[in-house]
Each structure stands twice: as C-alpha cells, then as structure tokens.
C-alpha cells in the first residue's frame with residue numbers, strides 16, 4: 256500500500272493523525288483554515304500557521320468505486336470506495352479517504368451500495384494513523 | 392495595440408501525423424521526426440527554416456534530439472508548457488506569441504507518444520509529487536480516471552447529468568471515428584447497450600468514458616500572416632489563444648476550493664473570448680479535450696456554449712453530431728481517434744477549416760480547440 260509522501264507543510268497533519276488526532280492547518284493571523292497545507296495564507300499572506308483540532312464529523316461530498324487495473328495491493332481489495340468528506344466544522348476542508356466497516360478494516364469492507372452523497376460519517380484511525388471514515 | 396496583439400497575426404500552415412495504433416514498431420523519437428517532417432512538407436517549408444519549437448510536458452523527445460535529427464536551423468525560441476494534456480493548445484499559443492513579437496519566424500509544435508504500448512504514467516509510484524498525492528494516493532485514488540470520476544459523480548448529483556449524457560459524448564466521438572480511416576476505432580461502432588453494460592473503470596465512469604491508449608505523433612507549423620499567404624495550403628489563422636490557471640485551482644484533484652466544478656476552462660474562456668471578434672454562437676465546430684467523457688459537458692459550460700449545469704442536457708438530441716448544434720471531435724477525438732494528449736484535436740481543427748475533414752462540417756469558418764480540462768489548460772480559436 257502507498258504511504259503518504261509528506262512535505263514540510265503537510266507533515267504535521269500526519270504527525271497528529273498518528274496520535275489519533277484530526278487537525279487542519281489554519282492561518283495564525285487571520286484564522287482562515289486551508290487545505291492542502293501550504294507555507295503561507297492565500298488570504299493574508301501570513302506565514303504563521305496553527306493546527307486546529309476538528310470534530311471528525313463530516314458528510315460524503317462525492318465518491319468513486321475504482322475497479323482494476325490498479326496497483327496490485329489495491330487491485331486485491333477492489334472494488335472499494337474512495338470518498339471525499341466535507342468536514343462539519345470546516346465545510347471547505349474536504350478530505351479524501353475510505354469509508355470502512357470499523358477502524359483498521361480494509362478498503363473494500365463496506366458495500367459501495369450503502370454510500371450516498373450527503374451521508375454522515377466520522378473519522379477513525381487505522382493502522383499507521385491513516386484517517387478512515389465510518390458511517391455515522 | 393491593446394489586447395489585439397495575437398489576433399490573426401499568425402496561422403497554422405502545415406499539419407502532419409503518423410499512423411495511430413495500440414502499438415507502433417518505431418520509437419517515440421522516430422515518430423516525432425516523421426510527424427514534424429510531414430507537417431513541414433504539408434506547409435512547403437524546409438526544415439532549415441524552422442527557428443522556434445514548442446512542446447508540452449510528458450513529451451520525451453527533447454528539442455536538441457529533434458533539431459539535430461530533422462535538420463532544423465538555428466533556434467531562437469523554444470518553450471515547453473506544463474501540465475500534460477493541458478498544454479496542447481498552449482504550444483500554438485506560445486509560438487504565435489513568439490512570432491507576433493518577432494522572436495522567431497517559423498514555429499513547429501509537436502507531440503509524440505507511446506502510450507498504447509508504453510507504461511501508464513499512474514503506475515510509476517516513485518515520481519509522484521508529494522503535494523497533492525499525499526492526500527489522495529494512499530487511499531487508492533490512483534489514476535486520472537479516479538480523480539475525474541470523483542468530480543463527475545458530484546457533477547451528476549448537483550445538476551442531474553446522467554450516464555446517457557456521457558454516452559452522447561462517447562457516441563458522437565465514435566460516430567466521427569467511424570468516418571475517419573486514420574482513427575483507431577474506424578471500424579468499431581458503439582451502441583448504447585455496449586456502453587451501458589461495459590465494465591467499470593472507476594464508477595461512475597465505465598470503459599467507454601475513458602480515452603484510448605495510443606502510439607502516434609502529430610505536429611503543426613505556424614508562421615506569421617504575411618508568410619502564410621505564400622504557403623502551399625490555405626492558412627488557418629490563430630484568431631485568439633489563451634491559457635488558464637484559476638485562483639485556488641488544484642489540478643485534477645480540484646476538491647479544495649469553493650466551487651470545484653468550475654475549472655480552468657472558465658478562466659481560459661474569459662481570456663479567449665475577450666480577445667476575439669467571435670462569440671460561442673459563431674463557432675461552427677469544436678474539438679474539445681476528451682480524456683474522459685465528463686470533461687466535455689464541463690467544457691461546454693466553461694467555454695460558454697450553455698449555462699452552468701446545462702452541459703449534460705446540451706448533449707441531447709444529437710447536438711454534438713454533424714448537423715447538430717455544435718459538432719465536436721470530428722476526427723473521433725481522444726475517445727475514438729487516438730489519445731495523443733489532444734494534439735489530434737488541433738490538427739482536426741485545421742482540417743475542418745481547410746474543408747478536408749473526413750466528417751466535414753459544411754462551410755466551417757471558426758473552430759474552437761481546447762486542451763485538457765481539469766488541469767491548467769489552454770485553448771485556441773481558429774478561423775479560416
């Protein structure tokens with residue numbers, strides 16, 4: 256499985272996730288949240304940033320169901336879902352992830368037929384601190 | 392001159408291509424040389440007169456290799472545009488700007504690909520940039536088809552677009568390919584049943600929503616309007632040209648701004664029409680980048696052929712077919728002629744305005760050509 260190849264701006268997200276915390280980057284001056292993380296604020300150009308905890312509640316904004324050909328470890332779990340989740344407390348922050356049956360469950364553990372745009376989900380953390388989502 | 396610097400200042404006077412196939416025996420560099428020499432022959436211009444080159448990324452034949460192989464003269468302008476298929480039309484735009492500004496006199500743009508027989512770019516897990524891939528690929532959003540399928544489902548949800556609308560796009564391209572002996576899908580008709588029962592690639596996109604994987608190369612030659620009058624073929628003028636990278640755009644994973652379904656086409660279109668004497672109503676035929684069917688309704692909206700959310704409905708009633716409201720991809724496009732990162736759309740636009748397309752739109756005088764939507768893109772408005 257592919258693991259996140261992080262950059263300087265994004266690394267804190269993964270460090271918090273490894274501790275079971277979902278946090279998003281926000282401007283240290285004007286407070287505007289931003290995703291993906293980046294070195295400075297597109298609204299006020301400040302280089303100050305803070306990592307704001309979020310509730311982990313969200314809704315499915317869209318989803319796909321990939322079928323092979325895929326990289327081998329993904330093909331073995333296909334068809335699986337990939338979702339974009341819009342966070343309840345930061346609506347313009349949308350995280351790509353997977354809806355699974357429980358924390359640590361494989362990608363294909365939920366029947367894609369159960370997914371709908373707008374479905375409520377909340378975050379759980381799988382092996383290695385990768386954020387996952389379960390239906391609320 | 393205010394804002395009119397490029398308008399009709401240059402023309403495409405030569406086009407060339409190799410055959411298209413799933414697998415061609417020659418290597419990418421050889422295919423590039425063949426397409427470039429064919430385009431120069433078509434124009435009646437000697438290789439030694441070429442002084443400008445433009446290509447776009449994911450092209451593996453570089454300027455030095457091409458120039459020394461085909462015998463170009465001294466080059467004074469060369470540019471390589473980023474973002475793969477988003478750069479196709481920008482090659483012509485850069486050459487037009489260079490020639491209009493006096494930096495060069497004869498420009499060649501080209502594309503050579505061995506995508507049919509070579510590896511698929513998404514299988515290379517080592518060259519992925521950390522941003523934004525770290526936010527998508529670990530979760531199995533691996534291929535361009537997956538990334539665009541995500542936007543497609545949201546688009547269908549918000550605006551009521553259907554799989555039948557996507558089928559209309561696939562069918563129009565296939566019908567034109569069935570008229571084009573050079574097309575990979577020349578002898579392969581498509582039916583609604585084939586489409587609706589096809590295997591999934593990434594739901595909601597099926598096999599026929601995805602472009603071909605093709606080996607092949609194409610090129611075109613651009614000169615100033617004075618020189619164009621002396622060339623072998625009727626000039627096809629670059630009436631307007633534009634690139635577009637919208638504020639807060641994220642490429643094919645454009646999930647992180649206020650309005651993810653408004654892509655680079657909108658930005659490009661605003662600049663394109665601002666500098667044109669024509670409006671969308673004046674366009675007789677369009678070549679719209681079709682790596683995926685869903686990019687066509689989005690582009691129809693972005694370039695102003697219909698309103699927001701109306702791209703799906705626009706495809707109804709044979710609108711995209713010959714005789715319809717806006718015939719598109721008249722050589723078969725990336726879905727059914729060849730997927731050569733959109734360069735075949737440029738050459739097909741030239742053929743329409745010369746009156747030599749295999750699916751000729753009668754009296755075509757203006758053609759829109761677009762590059763890849765969903766990445767920083769470009770477009771051309773060509774006229775005869």
Ligand SMILES: [Zn+2]
Nearest residue numbers: 282285296299
């Ligand atoms: Zn700020």
